[in-house]
Every structure is written in structure tokens, then in C-alpha cells.
Amino acid sequence: MFKKIMVPVDLAHLELIEPSLQAAADLAKHYQAEVCYVGVTASTPGSVAHTPEEYAEKLEAFAQKRGNMHGQPVSSKTIVSPDPIADLDNTLIEAIDDVGADLVVMPTHPPKHADAVIPSHGGKVATHTKASIFLVRPSAGK
Amino acid sequence: MANDPNDKSAKEPNTGSEGIPAPEGPANLIDTDYVIGQDNITASPLGINVDLHGKVFTISSLVILFFVIITLALQDYVTPIFDAIFSFLTGNMSWFFLLAANIFVILAIGLIFTPLGKVRIGGAHAKPEFSYTGWFAMLFAAGMGIGLMFYGVSEPLTHFGTAMGGTATENGMRTDWAPLGAAAGDQAAAIDLGMAATIFHWGLHPWGIYAVVALALALFSFNKGLPLTMRSIFYPILGERVWGWPGHLIDILAVFATLFGLATSLGMGASQAAAGLGYLFGIPNNNVTMVLLIMGISLVALMSILAGVDKGVQRLSQLNMALAFLLLGFVIMVGPTLAIATGFFNNLASYLVNLPALSMPFGREDANFSQGWTAFYWAWWISWSPFVGMFIARVSRGRTVREFLIAVMLVPSTVSVLWMTAFGGTAIDQVISDGFTGVQDAALELQLFVMLGQLPLTQITSFVGIVLVMVFFITSSDSGSLVIDSITAGGKVDAPKPQRVFWALIEGAIAIALLLGGGLAALQTAVITTGLPFTVVLLAACYAIVKGLMSEPRSG
Numbered sequence: 048m049f050k051k052i053m054v055p056v057d058l059a060h061l062e063l064i065e066p067s068l069q070a071a072a073d074l075a076k077h078y079q080a081e082v083c084y085v086g087v088t089a090s091t092p093g094s095v096a097h098t099p100e101e102y103a104e105k106l107e108a109f110a111q112k113r114g115n116m117h118g119q120p121v122s123s124k125t126i127v128s129p130d131p132i133a134d135l136d137n138t139l140i141e142a143i144d145d146v147g148a149d150l151v152v153m154p155t156h157p158p159k160h161a162d163a164v165i166p167s168h169g170g171k172v173a174t175h176t177k178a179s180i181f182l183v184r185p186s187a188g189k
Numbered sequence: 190m191a192n193d194p195n196d197k198s199a200k201e202p203n204t205g206s207e208g209i210p211a212p213e214g215p216a217n218l219i220d221t222d223y224v225i226g227q228d229n230i231t232a233s234p235l236g237i238n239v240d241l242h243g244k245v246f247t248i249s250s251l252v253i254l255f256f257v258i259i260t261l262a263l264q265d266y267v268t269p270i271f272d273a274i275f276s277f278l279t280g281n282m283s284w285f286f287l288l289a290a291n292i293f294v295i296l297a298i299g300l301i302f303t304p305l306g307k308v309r310i311g312g313a314h315a316k317p318e319f320s321y322t323g324w325f326a327m328l329f330a331a332g333m334g335i336g337l338m339f340y341g342v343s344e345p346l347t348h349f350g351t352a353m354g355g356t357a358t359e360n361g362m363r364t365d366w367a368p369l370g371a372a373a374g375d376q377a378a379a380i381d382l383g384m385a386a387t388i389f390h391w392g393l394h395p396w397g398i399y400a401v402v403a404l405a406l407a408l409f410s411f412n413k414g415l416p417l418t419m420r421s422i423f424y425p426i427l428g429e430r431v432w433g434w435p436g437h438l439i440d441i442l443a444v445f446a447t448l449f450g451l452a453t454s455l456g457m458g459a460s461q462a463a464a465g466l467g468y469l470f471g472i473p474n475n476n477v478t479m480v481l482l483i484m485g486i487s488l489v490a491l492m493s494i495l496a497g498v499d500k501g502v503q504r505l506s507q508l509n510m511a512l513a514f515l516l517l518g519f520v521i522m523v524g525p526t527l528a529i530a531t532g533f534f535n536n537l538a539s540y541l542v543n544l545p546a547l548s549m550p551f552g553r554e555d556a557n558f559s560q561g562w563t564a565f566y567w568a569w570w571i572s573w574s575p576f577v578g579m580f581i582a583r584v585s586r587g588r589t590v591r592e593f594l595i596a597v598m599l600v601p602s603t604v605s606v607l608w609m610t611a612f613g614g615t616a617i618d619q620v621i622s623d624g625f626t627g628v629q630d631a632a633l634e635l636q637l638f639v640m641l642g643q644l645p646l647t648q649i650t651s652f653v654g655i656v657l658v659m660v661f662f663i664t665s666s667d668s669g670s671l672v673i674d675s676i677t678a679g680g681k682v683d684a685p686k687p688q689r690v691f692w693a694l695i696e697g698a699i700a701i702a703l704l705l706g707g708g709l710a711a712l713q714t715a716v717i718t719t720g721l722p723f724t725v726v727l728l729a730a731c732y733a734i735v736k737g738l739m740s741e742p743r744s745g
Binding site: 088091092097127129131134 | 311312318319410411414415416417494495496497498499500501583584586680681682683684685686
């Protein structure tokens, strides 16, 4: 049913995205799909990497490591954005088409009041793409 | 995107930085164990995520709060102190400001012509992230914006008036405010001198100051891999100590300078917009209007912040450039076209002719002018430079140093000449040809509108003028929040959005508080006071730029 699963990854907060990584791996095995790990980074030095290139290397290494764990084919895509926080939603929406994913598995926080001003990324992405979206709450599996 | 091993221009990346690939194409990373954000505090109070540099954020926000409260509560006591500091600094330190600004200009122009100009920001193969128009628009909107609207008419007119007035001496001291030796009674010479003096304050020097800060920040962040904060510039001098207290102090100073510089500009913008609305629509020009204006405009700025750099600041800046050029074009077409056209070259020439004398740091006879105008301007530009510089740095990745310097120095300076010639020239022409002195007699913030009032379609042009001021306000507030947030988050540009919102609100609040407290003088003193230590920071930046560029591979 799904051929390519896109998984947005925040290398700085891996613990928060563990449930969605798990879900993506299981789905990929079930549907024999490829998993594409997508990371968005600023062009300025950040806590994960000094340069976008270093970030891309780390993301690729991360993807390979995950691939060894679940056994499905993997790929990675690093997107450089001058303003990764504000542009994240649009960057991800564009990335879905770029990598040709038909399913996106991404973490999201439970609904809260601040969403009225700053909506959740998962919710925004889901309303702007044709791909299927699987939003994973942080409490999943606990 | 990995390094091309066959790259002809490749120089071996720093061997000390094993495991870190160079930025796009060859560059020379600095090897440090510092992890960006390692001193940060992350928390989620009230469900809002924050990610801040504990010391820089706490100290700078507390001191600013303290400053605002003291200024408002003890106004009668602190005003004389501010005045004394102000006149001491402009009086005794003006040679230092003037000398330093000259060094910045010479360095920035010099680098254009050296082989170091070939270094590309972000690594030899980095690609620019913004189009030329978007880039220019953001440079200009961030760098001057409101100031051009505020002083475009009034400054040329003022210098023209004082120059016509000639010199006056009392006990051997010049008491007039004329630049250089004045031009008593000689109208043509007074125009030349007045325009030269104005362009001097809005030309190469301010942009040279910005260029130095922006280049240093961009170089140490994009090519050397250090966080995008002021402290990184000091790495060649302080080494690993920049991550400790010396670095904290530099960053805190940068936050002050940015906030005070911004608040001054926002206060000016609010008073001009309120004056314009009163002039055009008869809306009472009082504190209520101004407070409502600041609140309303801050709200729009918040939306722009939430939209991000690409869709927020960039689009607004482009809109503003379009509007500004429309207004400029209109004034040129409808105003004294021929006088402006010839005036442009005339003024450019007289600027260049008078440049050495105007920028002379020592032995000045025109103390009032060189201290009260020039030194104040230089301190103002300098204290504003972390803000503008950081913003320019952030949007300039992928440009070569030469391209960068030409874009930051020469293009905006030329536009400044044209702007001042058109707006100031028209106002002067109204005085000379029509004997209309309404502009001279009007309040500072009204002068633009009174000048436009003498031209046709005044309703429309004045309205465009008001919109321009407001949008410049928004872009300043937006980019300012971005910059302060990044400094107080230890150089992170991907800190949570609510922090930017916080700073935008604080900027609006400071502008309101100080306007209500009548504290524009306090603000100006704050600007000058932070400007002085920052001049030292900038001189260090000059050294760091040259040292940093020397170690970079040059692209073709």
C-alpha cells in the first residue's frame, strides 16, 4: 500500500521522535517500503553540526544505522533553510513531493492552547499534502 | 553536497577539525569543543518551549527591565545624569568615533580590491539563499529604513540653513552648528556643503560600519563553524575564553545595543507615523495614538515573525523597496527634476571633495557639528551594527566577500545620495525658489509630510509615506527580534518561536515606556553609551576579519 515512507527527523531531539521512528520501521517492514529520513537544518552552525554538510553526513549515518535495525532500504535528505523554525511546515510539505513519499510518519505533541497561535507542524503538514500522514503522540507505547 | 575531492581550488581543510567536513567547498573551520547551545536552558513553562542561554538571557533582560523602570520612575534624577554622560561622550570621545569609522571604511573598501575579496561566505561552493532584489531590499530595510524617512527632508535642510548662517564665535569657540567652515550667504555653496554633510552621515561610513560587523559575523559563523553571535568574532583574540564570561559580556552588550538602537528607531517611527496620520486625517497626534500605533504595528510584526524570514521580512522588505522607489520616483518626477538630476552628481562630487575634511578626527573647528552630529551618528550606527550586521550576515551566505562589500557599501550609499538629493533637494528648492519656509518651521517628524504637501497628490503620497514608516517599523522589529533571540539563545537560529515573540513584545514595550516617559534623550544616551565599548569590539572585528580571511581558500 505504501512504497516510500518519509520520516522527519530532529537530530537534536532524538528521544522525542523514538515512537515515530519505531512506527515507521514497523510500517516499512509490513509494506516492504523504503524509509526516507528527512532533516531540516539552518545554514548557520547549530547544536548538531557546524555546517549543513556535516549535518547531512550525520543524518545519512543515522539513516544507515536505522536501516540496519529494521532491514528495509533507507535514504536520507537534508534540507537547508535560512529559517528552519518558521519555514519548517512548508519545507516538509515540499520535501514530501521531492522524495516522492506516499506516507509521512511524524511525531506531534498533544493539542494545546498555544496551537491557536502556533499550530502544530503535523497538523499543518496534513492539511497541505496528498500523502497519508501518521501523527505519533509522544505518549505512544507508554 | 560533500566536498569534491578533485576540486582544483581546494586547499586541505583544517587538519585539526577531523570528522567535520568543510562547508560547501573548501573553507577553514575553527576546531573547538564548544557545542552550540551547550550552556542553554531548555524548559516548557505553561506549555511553551524555550531554549535560552541562561546567563546572557537573564542578565540582559533584567538589566533592561531595570533601566526602563529607573528611567520612568526617577525621571527627574536620571535625566541630568544622562545629559552629562551624553555631552561627555560626544564631547571628549568624538575623535575616537570618527577615527574608528574611518578605519572601518578604509578596510571595507580596501578588501574589495584585495585577493581576499574572492573568499566566498559559506565555503567556496556555497549558493546564495536569496535573490539579488530580495537581498538588497533586506539590506536596505534593515540598515536605514525609518531613519531615511525621518531625516531625508530635515537633515539636508538643517545643514543648508546653518551653512547659510555662517560661523559665529564666542570667546574663540564656534557657537554655530554649521559643518566645516560654513558658507555664509553663498547659496550654492551652502547647498553643496549641506548635502555633502548629510550624505556623509548616510553614505560610506554607516555602511562601512555595518559591513565590518556583518562580514566578521558571517565569516566566523558560515566559514569557521562558530555560533552566530558577537562573541564568535573574538575567537582569534580570546580563544576558548569566548565561551566563558568575556563572551557572555560581549553578547550582553550586543543585546543592549540592539534593543536600545531599535527602540530609538521604533520611537522615531511611531512619532512620525502619528504625526503623519494627524496631518493627513486629523487624528489627534498624542500619546494615545502613538501607543495604539506601536501596539498595532507590533501585532503585525508578530505575524511577520511567525511567517518566517522568507515569507515575512523578505516579502515586506521587497514591498517596502517598491513603495520607497515609487515615492522616490514621484518626488523626482514631480519635484524639481532637473535640479535633482544635476544635484545628484553635484552632491556626489561635493561629498567626495568634502569627505576628507568631514571625516577628519582631529583639529576640528566645527565642534558643534562634528560632535553633535557626526559623533552622535557614528555612535548610533555603531550601536545599531550588531543588529543590522547580524541580520545582513544571516541573509548573505553564498556571496563572495567582494560581492558582499560592493552590495553593502556602494549600492546603499548610492541610493542614500539619490534619496537625500531628491527629498532634501526638493525641500531646499522650495525654500529658495518658492520662498516656502513651512518645512523649516515644521516639527522634525512632520517635515516629510509638509514637503510632500507642496507637491501634487499630497493625500496619496503622504499616505504612502505613512505606510512606508509603518512597514519599516515592522521589518525592523521583526529582524531585531530574530537577532536578539539568536544572541540570547547562544547562537541558535532554530530556538523555539515563542522567544522571538517575546522579544518583539519587549521592543514594543520599551518603545512605549520610553515615549510615555519622555525618555528619547535617555534612549539616545543609552545608544551612545553602548556605542563606545562597541567601537572597541568593532576594531577587534577588523583584526579578526583580516586574520580570518587570510586563512580561507579563495574561490575564482
